[in-house]
Amino acid sequence: MITTPTPDWSAIDTVILDMDGTVLDLHFDNRFWLHHLPAAYAARRGMSQAEALQHLVGLFNGQQGTLNWYCVDYWSAQVGFDIAALKPELKHLIQPRVDAFDFLARLHASGRQVLLATNAHRASLELKLAETTMGQWFHALVSSHDYGHAKEEQAFWQRLRQEHPFDPARTLFLDDSEAVLDSARRFGIARLISIVTPDSQTPPRTGLRYPAIDRFAELALPDSVHAPRSQTA
Numbered sequence: 758m759i760t761t762p763t764p765d766w767s768a769i770d771t772v773i774l775d776m777d778g779t780v781l782d783l784h785f786d787n788r789f790w791l792h793h794l795p796a797a798y799a800a801r802r803g804m805s806q807a808e809a810l811q812h813l814v815g816l817f818n819g820q821q822g823t824l825n826w827y828c829v830d831y832w833s834a835q836v837g838f839d840i841a842a843l844k845p846e847l848k849h850l851i852q853p854r855v856d857a858f859d860f861l862a863r864l865h866a867s868g869r870q871v872l873l874a875t876n877a878h879r880a881s882l883e884l885k886l887a888e889t890t891m892g893q894w895f896h897a898l899v900s901s902h903d904y905g906h907a908k909e910e911q912a913f914w915q916r917l918r919q920e921h922p923f924d925p926a927r928t929l930f931l932d933d934s935e936a937v938l939d940s941a942r943r944f945g946i947a948r949l950i951s952i953v954t955p956d957s958q959t960p961p962r963t964g965l966r967y968p969a970i971d972r973f974a975e976l977a978l979p980d981s982v983h984a985p986r987s988q989t990a
């Protein structure tokens with residue numbers, strides 16, 4: 758495990774956070790895609806849940822890293838029923854990760870620009886905003902589907918910076934996906950941090966390529982108010 762030195766907060770004007778697995782517990786999503794959806798698919802197709810899971814995982818793997826992979830409309834068309842309509846059945850599992858909301862409140866109060874950047878479909882984002890209080894702490898909530906480019910693509914970051922100006926050299930980005938962190942690094946974002954345990958019900962991950970945290974408290978955000986140098990370097 759790469760240790761996570763405390764960021765130099767005086768050099769950070771903007772913090773961009775991923776949603777699922779970073780701010781929110783990935784347990785909801787894993788439970789939905791790997792249990793709830795296969796069960797619904799199996800019931801409709803008259804097959805076992807194991808067969809349904811095997812079939813769906815085969816479909817998922819073909820789209821990994823693309824916008825389709827994150828698109829409920831795409832998967833609804835693939836399986837032949839409305840996936841979004843199933844999600845509220847599990848909404849009690851939509852929960853913050855450990856101390857995420859405390860960190861977001863303090864981050865917002867610090868005066869820094871706080872952006873949510875998710876690959877989740879707009880419908881998934883809206884469900885999570887309705888079920889939690891997280892929306893209040895962000896200056897903007899961006900779904901990559903709004904831009905037509907996943908976070909894995911440079912075009913996403915170019916568009917994000919156009920619409921919500923930030924200086925990559927003075928930005929901290931947190932995401933549980935290493936492919937997404939690679940993309941942010943290519944774009945020039947200075948500080949990149951991963952998440953050790955995105956899903957509270959699975960063991961901590963090892964062998965991560967980026968510094969990683971479990972609790973946001975590890976980042977030692979000071980309580981002092983910060984005056985951003987510039988949002989448009």
Ligand SMILES: [Mg+2]
Pocket residue numbers: 775776777778779932933934
């Ligand atoms: Mg994530």
